[in-house]
Amino acid sequence: MTKHEMIVCILLAIVTTNLIRILPMVLIKGRIQNVFLRSFLYYVPYVTLAVMTFPAIVESTMSPYAGIAALLIGLVAAWRRLGLFPVACICCAVAYLIDAWLA
Numbered sequence: 001m002t003k004h005e006m007i008v009c010i011l012l013a014i015v016t017t018n019l020i021r022i023l024p025m026v027l028i029k030g031r032i033q034n035v036f037l038r039s040f041l042y043y044v045p046y047v048t049l050a051v052m053t054f055p056a057i058v059e060s061t062m063s064p065y066a067g068i069a070a071l072l073i074g075l076v077a078a079w080r081r082l083g084l085f086p087v088a089c090i091c092c093a094v095a096y097l098i099d100a101w102l103a
Contacts, residue, residue, distance in 0.1 A: 054071070057070065057071050057091075058071065060095075061095050061098075061099050062099045062102070062103065063098070063099060063102045065098065065102065066094070066095045066098035066099045066102065067095060069094055069095070069098050070091040070092075070094040070095040070098070071091070073090060073091065073094050074087050074088075074090060074091040074094075077090050077091075
């Protein structure tokens with residue numbers, strides 16, 4: 001890839017990402033009244049984070065079983081209303097112990 005092509009690719013990436021962010025603010029004036037659209041937009045960040053996080057949890061360990069166990073125990077810990085830091089510590093400990101046990 002030449003220097004000129006690289007600059008074009010970088011500029012295209014800048015335009016694309018900024019267009020996605022700026023275009024809705026320019027086109028949509030006022031508050032969105034549609035309840036379905038508002039609830040959809042409310043949950044988009046959570047779904048995006050989940051889609052990026054869950055595969056990484058399972059694939060980052062030596063065994064997928066350790067990742068799945070850590071995920072399930074983390075869900076139970078979060079369901080019991082533990083904070084983010086304790087849940088993360090519990091998940092790391094579970095994944096480490098199961099990986100060590102299976103190795």
